[in-house]
Amino acid sequence: MERYAAEGKSIAHLEDGKTLFVEGAVPGDIAEVLVLKNKKSYAEGKALKVEIPSADRVTPFCEHFGICGGCKWQMLPYEKQLEYKQIQVTDQLTRIGHVALPPIEPIAGSGLQRHYRNKLEFTFSELSYLTREEIAAAGEDEIARKPALGFHAPGMFDKVVDIRTCHLQPEPTNKIKNLLREIALEQGLPFYDHRQQDGWLRNVVIRVATTGEVMVNLIVKYDREELKMMLDTLLKEVPEITSLHYTINPKMNDTIYDLTVHTYKGKGYIEEYLEDFRFKISPKSFFQTNTRQAERLYQITRDFAGLTGNEVVYDLYCxxxxxxIFLSKGAKKIIGIEAVPDAIEDAKLNAEWNGLQHCQFYAGDVSDIATDAFFEAHGRPDVIITDPPRAGMHEKLIQQLLRMRAPRVVYVSCNPATQARDLQLLDEAYKVLRLQPVDMFPHTHHIENVALLELR
Structure with a gap:
């Protein structure tokens, strides 16, 4: 293997010069590879056996590595992960963007490489994912129905990897998860069958804040008397839980945003801090999943924005x-725009919690809201912050930004490939002044990148 490409795959070249993208390999490995896709100009495969390991390889620390589908880079030292992520950002911005770029600043690594997440969702399933070795060692009757509580196996909607210890989130996460499994198996409670859309236990969402508060939301298909027993047992055995909830989900999908979350114990939310800003996190709230690194990401965003106290800041995809809110101390006014109405209600509440009268939030599509009449009422933007989803900004919004012509734009991206595409579209009016990668998710190939653009 020669080097890393995007999505955490290694690159090799076949004898005919065709590029081979290999999952599960490290640059420097000599490996036996199963080719899964063979196209005219490239091929994709999976490393079956590493014949000679790379000098960079380390022993993964998780017993579920290579099976659950998460933390795919545990076999790489963290310093090497950062090195390859820096290369990934550079490659994608230059090969896709084709715009003039400044030197890319060194990646901001995460202070925590384990237990860095504040939220995890585990899934109950009647069907546990079994390795070939487990299948070979078991009889047909034994493997027919083996319940699991953990993460969906990669590419499988119905089978779940039974997770005993996850290193992504601090305790009492594993204690809670394993206790729920133990109760369910002892009581013979039905795990969900994702093929038949039947069963009772569906999901559990656990949040652990840096304040020490712990939220649990147990999601079941319908109400039954054992629910109270499970919740009471959680409270007795895990006194760290400060906010306990349950949700009845009879639907065919796992989303709970259109459902009622019932508070069983506690104030119904937990609190989190970014610097000295206080945030309310309810069961349906979105919040950055790596709290301490989100703080670093926002500090970089604030630095790039260069606020003096006189600027009107528009926070798109807020x-x-x-x-x-994090930037509010340096701004004259913050205008946040977001398409999801529930998120806007949370934003208004968070501004109120922090006593911020100059932060205003509006629900709707930016292209519809940001009209001349809106600018006249609220002021034209001096700085625009945009933090779109992985798909990047819609071209309609990019055209709107070109019309708005704010002096500075800070583009926070969770996908440098789509960011590169958008920078190319904005190039007619904006030049890129600074670029700063940020690692929010150690042991994965995911990478954030912050770009500062200035009007030409």
Whole structure:
């Protein structure tokens, strides 16, 4: 293997010169590879056996590595992960963007490489994912129905990897998860069958804040008397839980945003801080999943924005308002715009919690809201913060930004490939002044990148 490409795959070249993208390999490995896709100009495969390991390889620390589908880079030292992520950002911005770029600043690594997440969702399933070795060691009757509580196996909607210890989130996460499994198996409670859309236990969402508060939301298909027993047992055995909830989900999908979340114990939310800003996190709230690194990401965004106290800042894709609120001390006014109405309600509440009268939030499409009449009422933007989803900004919004012509734009991206495409579209009016990668998710190939654009 020669080097890394996007999505955490290694690159090799076949004898005919065709590029081979290999999952599960490290640059420097000599490996036996199963080719899964063979196209005219490239091929894709999976490493079956590493014949000679790379000098960079380390032993993964998780017993579920290579099976659950998460933390795919545990076999790489963290310093090497950062090195390859820096290369990934550089490659994607230059090969896709084709615009003039400044030197890319060194990646901001995460202070925590384990237990860095504040939220995890585990799934109950009647069907546990079994490895070939487990299948070979078991009889047909034994493997027919083996319940699991953990993460969906990669590419499988119905089978779940039974997770005993997850290193992504601090305790009492594993204690809660394993206790729920133990109760369910002892009581013979039905795990969900994702093929038949039947069963009772569906999901559990656990949030652990840096304040020490712990939220649990147990999601079941319908109400039954054992629910109270499970919740009471959780409270007795895990006194760290400060906010306990349950949700009845009879639907065919796992989303709960259109459902009622019932508070069983506690105030119904937990609190989190970014610097000295206080945020309310309810069961349906979105919040950056790596709290301490989100703080670093927002500090970089604030630095790039260069606020002096006189600027009107437009925070697009503002979500629950966390970036705008974080920048609020340096701004004359914060205008947040977000398409999801529930998120805007959370943003308004978070601004109220922090006593911010100059932060205003509006629900709707930016292209519809940001009209001349809106600018006349609220002021034209001096700085625009945009933090779009992985798909990047809609071209309609890019055209709107070109019309708005704010002096500065800070583009926070969770996908440098789509960011590169958008920078090319904005190039007619904006030049890129600074670029800063940020690692929010150690042991994965995901990478954030912050770009500062200035009007030409």
């Amino acid at each position: 979500g629950t308002g966390s970036i705008g």
